Amino acid sequence: MIHLQNIQKTFKGHKALDDLSLEVKAGEIYGLLGANGAGKSTTLNLILGFLNPDHGTISVGINFEKSNKSSKNIGYIPENVNLYPYLSGLENLDYFCKLADLKYSKSELSAFLTECGLQQDSHDKSLSEYSKGMRQKVGIAIAYAKKAKIYLLDEPASGLDPLASNELTELLKKLASQGASILMASHDIFRVRESCHRIGILKNGKLIKEMNAGDVTSNELEGIYLNFMQN
Amino acid sequence: MSLINIFLYEFNHFRKSKAKVIAYLLFLSTCVYALYNGFSLQNKQKTTIDGIEQKIQEGITKVLGWFDEGKTGPEDRPWIDVSTPFWALWHTPTYTIKTPSPLLPLGIGQSEQYGFYKQVSNWSTTYDSDMVEELANPERLINGNIDFAFIILFLMPLLLIVLTYNINGLEKDQGFDRLISIQVGNIQHWLLARSGFYFLLILVTNAVLILTIGILNNAFADFGSEMISLLIVATLYLCFWTIISYFIILKSSGISSQAFTMISVWLLLCVVIPGAVHQYASIRYPANLMTDFLEVNRKEAYSVFEVSSDTLAQKLKAIYPQLANTKNGQDSISDESIVQHTVSALINEMNKFAVYNIESLNDEKNQLIATSYWFNPVSFFQNKWNNITATDYNAYKKYRSEVQKDIDNKMELLVIECWDKKKVDKITYQTYLERLK
Amino acid sequence: MKDIFINEWRGFVRNQLFFVLSILFTGSLAVVTYLGIVQNKTQIEIHHDAHRHIRSQWDEMKPTNPHGAAHFGSYAFKPNTVLNGIDEGITSVTGNVLRLEGHAQNDLVYSEASQSLLISRFGKLKPALLFQFIIPLFLIFLAFNTYTKERESGRIKLLLSQGTSLQKILLAKILSVWMIGVLLLLFAIFIQIIFNNQGINAETFLRLFTLSLSYALYYLIITTLTVLLSVQFSSSSASLTFAIAVWVLWTIFLPKIAGNAVEQLSPLPTRVEFKKAMETDRSKGIDGHNPSGDREKELEKTTLAKYKVDSLSQLPINFDGLVMQADEEYGNSVWDKHFGQLYEQLLSQKRNYQLSGIINPFASLQNLSMGSAGTDMIHHLDFLKQAELYRRAFIKILNDKHAYGGSKTGEWEWKADNDFFRSVKDFEYSTTSFANLWTKYLIDIVVLAFWVILLFTLILYSSKRVSLL
Known part of the structure; x- marks a missing residue:
């Protein structure tokens, strides 16, 4: 579970987040929509512990302070998964797992990659030969292999082709069905509508609207979003 | 873009780079210190x-x-x-x-x-x-x-490196190098002119210093031709380094590799090759007892x-x-x-x-x-x-x-x-x- | 941390440029170290030949007056140490030949640097040149973007989200780059040991250990500083530019500035002034050839009293020998005074230079490198002192022979036989054990350790304060 309460964060006098409160329950996928600079990435960075809030509390399953130990329960997928180009996909996954004190056999690691949609024959290829989508899948595998209860995704579908995006959606749903809390920041209204259970719209650091994804169609969601952005 | 304009803009680049201005002033003060020595x-x-x-x-x-x-x-x-x-x-x-x-x-x-x-x-x-x-x-x-010779021979190339290490490299790093080449047409000329600005800056500095010393020490009376020879040697040496730095700039793939190449060439020409010749000469002709x-x-x-x-x-x-x-x-x-x-x-x-x-x-x-x-x-x-x-x-x-x-x-x-x-x-x-x- | 370390190494090994550079470095180091040994061995051979030649001239001396032999004199050749092949320190600028004779203390002459045109302002291409100039630059090249590349690519967030700490990442990166420097260093030391096996003993091992330790500490400083700059600066190019600026400042600029500054803090007299002061003091004494001073009269009085005779001609010994020895001893006291002051002044300059390590650890490295190779000023002065002690003993033997060998006062034609000259011991210089000298280099080790601690503190502090975004 992710719980943010009355979070305020200011950068050089500018309010990046203003009294933000939101909750992502276990088994839930929450999509955070917003324009550039709305505060989506700041929200993720606060949860990851890379930033400290000026006010408010953050709890991620347990009481969360800026501690790297707590990040062991979090799986994170950045917008651009820039992994080590001189390692293969499998080696990258192995390395990142080891950093998280996770020890998997080669076949287990390979299985994670396959589960995340990476073809078997690509596992041992150098990452420098990967497309952006393939790298993104390794990034997803890194988060997936942690078997975390919390997943933070920053524009995860950026650069993925429609098929890969769909696979990602399926994977996220699978994780959620296993009890994970997933917070996904995105611009992609359609993907958010498809993947998430609940959706929040951020504007100027404020959560101005929350809704259940099932209550709106993609077109309605786009209308709502544009309406808020234009006013 | 005319040569004058390139020079004027280069002067702006120079003026606005604290590191370059400090390096130049440091060079000048070291010259004064060397002359004092x-x-x-x-x-x-x-x-x-x-x-x-x-x-x-x-x-x-x-x-x-x-x-x-x-x-x-x-x-x-x-x-x-x-x-x-x-x-x-x-x-x-x-x-x-x-x-x-x-x-x-x-x-x-x-x-x-x-x-x-x-x-x-x-x-x-x-x-x-x-x-x-x-x-x-x-x-x-x-x-x-x-001494002044050390400054001309070893520090002057370093100053040139500090002044030119980011020409073209910066544009490559920032990703507007292609835009520049479309705007100026001939990028070689543009880079040559930019390098030329620093060449002239150092050339004038050297000339002023050498001539000042000549005047202060009354060297022109009896050593006029030697003074001119020194000016010529300093200028040729500066040309030599400017050509090297120009080619490094031309082949630049970014500031880091450019700076590293420049300093490696300096190290090679000023330290490694003379050191190797020194060692070889010592093996061929050991210290005579x-x-x-x-x-x-x-x-x-x-x-x-x-x-x-x-x-x-x-x-x-x-x-x-x-x-x-x-x-x-x-x-x-x-x-x-x-x-x-x-x-x-x-x-x-x-x-x-x-x-x-x-x-x-x-x-x-x-x-x-x-x-x-x-x-x-x-x-x-x-x-x-x-x-x-x-x-x-x-x-x-x-x-x-x-x-x-x-x-x-x-x-x-x-x-x-x-x-x-x-x-x-x-x-x-x-x-x-x-x-x- | 181990995994980060291994991963960094994997990165190095799979990088083609690194691979090529490493091969180049290793090959160059092997060649340079080997050539250093060859050059040193040649010089040592030449030294031995010269030494043997000069000694054989002494041994072949026909019956000669001992004082004549004192003027004939001998020569001390400054030997090259075994580790001169690694770092020749001041060897090329100091002389190599010292004439040892009666009445006069000479200067060491015929430096290698005076025997040809100037070639390199930074010394011969010996391992020390690679260790001091090139390997640090290589380490800067490997470390300058070690952190910025993680940040610029956004990978740092991914790494940290895995639960590892920034401190661990930075330390592992520092150690992985540092290890490359250390391996290159150890490789050169290994070559030195393999190809110079005849000269390697416990003393040399101690010196090699200190040398390696000094470079290892310096490489740690360079690597940590570069990583620190990588953390502090927003871009790789800025951190590289700054690291190179520091390298130039430390390696090229400050040693010369500090060298000039310490010379001005404790100035040396000019040779003319120095000579004049010695001559003035010397003239107060008695002249060995021309015994007419007060001291000589006093010596005559005590000698006559000692032998209970009335005139010099009645003495069973040759009084001239006593006079010359007394004059020598007076000259020695003058030498002790003036050279004592000069050496003290030089050592005071050295101490001040060592202190410059606080702003420039390269100075400490240089001192330790030359010191452990036995090619610095401390060893140089030690050689001069030992040579002077030998000269004193050598001349005393000759004067004593003149006085007590069987001749009478005034018998300048009296000759000692060849056996006597052969019995005079030769000058054998042995480098003072490093264990006895290490306190002189303590400050350099402390300064390097201080830098390591300072930079580690800064990097730990930075790792807590730095923005990860």
């Missing part, structure tokens, strides 16, 4: 020379006093008799001095490795232990001095005293044929004491031969160094520069030959005067002074 050394040498001249004058006054008082020497040393050519010449102060050139502040060169004054006595050689360098901290010597010279100086010199006086007289006559016409030369039996007093002339000849071999060996080593110049340009420019400021090995070799000439003069005078059994009075002594001045 050069002047200090020049003044120190001048003070030493003044002291020697004073000592010479005191010695002369003392001997002239003996003549005036009708004495033949100091009272506590009765064996000294300045009315004989041997003792009169013994008391004729003869110094060979290498007066520092007005160009010394522009390059100390190897001057700290050699002595610059030498008292010439009957037993002098050009490798005497009193010809060693000034007292100095050897650890300071290996680090070297910051001068055993041949020591041999002459000790064993062979001593063995001369075991030879009969007649044989020595014959040997002396062979060197100085004019001895046949002297009083002693015409005597049927040579005066043993005269021969003994002039035997130093024989040893001088032996020393000259040994020294010739040493100098030849050194010349061979220098030849080897010169053959490296085509791939070791920094050493070439360095030795060219030191040659112009008269502070290189050759300048001191020339000085040694002047010392040898003075020794030869003294020996010749000694031998002729002794063999002619001259009676020395004040006027004769003054002629000695004049001849050995």
Whole structure:
């Protein structure tokens, strides 16, 4: 579970987040929509512990302070998964797992990659030969292999082709069905509508609207979003 | 874009880069510091020379006093008799001095490795232990001095690197290099003009500094052509580095690789290649322990005293044929004491031969160094520069030959005067002074 | 941390440029170290030959007056140390030959630097040149973007989200780069040991250990500083530019500035001034050849009293020998005074230079490198002192022979036989054990350690304060 309460964060006098409160329950996928600079990435960075809030509390399953130990329960997928180009996909996954004190056999690691949609024959290829989508899948595998209860995704579908995006959606749903809390920041209204259970719209650091994804169609969601952005 | 505009914008780039402005100012202050070092050394040498001249004058006054008082020497040393050519010449102060050139502040060169004054006595050689360098901290010597030549040869390329390391690299890093090439059409010209701005900046700086020193030190009067040569060498050297940096800029793939390539080239040309040549020359020509010279100086010199006086007289006559016409030369039996007093002339000849071999060996080593110049340009420019400021090995070799000439003069005078059994009075002594001045 | 370390190494090994550079470095180091050994061995051979030659002249001496032999004198050749092949320190600028004779203390002459045109302002291409100039630059090249590349690519967030700490990442990166420097260093030391096996003993091992330790500490400083700059600066190019600026400042600029500054803080006299001061003091004494001073009269009085005779001609010994020895001893006291002051001044310059390590650790490295190779000023002065002690003993033996060998006062033609000259011991210089000298280098080690601690503190502090975004 992710719980943010009355979070305020200011950068050089500018309010990046203003009294933000939101909750992502276990088994839930929450999509955070917003324009550039709305505060989506700041929200993720606060949860990851890379930033400290000026006010408010953050709890991620347990009481969360800026501690790297707590990040062991979090799986994170950045917008651009820039992994080590001189390692293969499998080696990258192995390395990142080891950093998280996770020890998997080669076949287990390979299985994670396959589960995340990476073809078997690509596992041992150098990452420098990967497309952006393939790298993104390794990034997803890194988060997936942690078997975390919390997943933070920053524009995860950026650069993925429609098929890969769909696979990602399926994977996220699978994780959620296993009890994970997933917070996904995105611009992609359609993907958010498809993947998430609940959706929040951020504007100027404020959560101005929350809704259940099932209550709106993609077109309605786009209308709502544009309406808020234009006013 | 016109050249003027490129220069104006480059000036803006320069002005707005604190690092570049600081580096330039640091370069300027180091130049001033280096020139101060050069002047200090020049003044120190001048003070030493003044002291020697004073000592010479005191010695002369003392001997002239003996003549005036009708004495033949100091009272506590009765064996000294300045009315004989041997003792009169013994008391004729003869110094060979290498007066520092007005160009010394522009390059100390190897001057700290050699002595610059030498008292010439009957037993002098050009490798005497009193010809060693000034007292100095050897650890300071290996680090070297910051002199103007060092600045031109080693720091000027570094300044050029600091000023040009991000030309083109910045555009590549920021991703607008293609935009630039579309705007300017010919990127080579644009880069050349930008590099040219810094070339001119350094060129003007060098010229102003060199000319200022020339004016301050009155070097133009007697060393005008040398001053111009220094300017030409500095400019050619700057051209050499500007061309290198231009090609690195042209092939740039970003600031990091560009800066790293530039510094690597500097390291290669200024440190690695000269160091490798140095090491190779040392293997081919190891440090000479001068055993041949020591041999002459000790064993062979001593063995001369075991030879009969007649044989020595014959040997002396062979060197100085004019001895046949002297009083002693015409005597049927040579005066043993005269021969003994002039035997130093024989040893001088032996020393000259040994020294010739040493100098030849050194010349061979220098030849080897010169053959490296085509791939070791920094050493070439360095030795060219030191040659112009008269502070290189050759300048001191020339000085040694002047010392040898003075020794030869003294020996010749000694031998002729002794063999002619001259009676020395004040006027004769003054002629000695004049001849050995 | 181990995994980060291994991963960094994997990165190095799989980088083609690194691979090529490493091969180049290793090859160059092997060649340079080997050539250093060859050059050193050649010089040592030349030294031995010269030494043997000069000694054989002494041994072949015909019956000669001992005082004549004192003027004939001998020569001390400054030997090259075994580790001169690694770092020749001041060897090329100091002389190599010292004439040892009666009445006079001479200067060491015929430096290698005076025997040719100037070639390199930074010394010969020996391992020390690679160790001091090139390997640090290589380490800067490897470390300058070690952190910025993680940040610029956004990977740092991914790494940290895995639960590892920034401190661990930075330390592992520092150690992985540092290890490359250390391996290159150890490789050169290994070559030195393999090809110079005849000269390697416990003393040399101690010196090699200190040398390696000094470089290892310096490489740690360079690497940590570069990583620190990588953390502090927003871009790789800025951190590289700054790191290179520091390298130039430390390696090229400050050693010369500090060298000049210490010389001005404790100035040395000019040779003329120095000589004049010695001559003035010397003239107060008695002249060995011309015994007429007060001291000589006093010596005559005590000698006559000692032997209970009335005149010098009645003495069973040669009084001239006593006079010459007394004059020598007076000369020695003058030497002790003036050279003592000069050496103290030089050592004071050295101490001040060592202190410059606080702003420039390269100075400390240089001192330790030359010191452990036995090629610095401390060893140089030690050689001069030992040579002077030998000269004193050598001349005393000759003067004693003149006095007590069987001749009478005034018998300058009296000759000692060849056996006597052969019995005079030769000058054998042995480098003072490093264990006895290490306190002189303590300050350099402390300064390097200080830098390591300072930079680690800064990097730990930075890792807590730095923005991860």
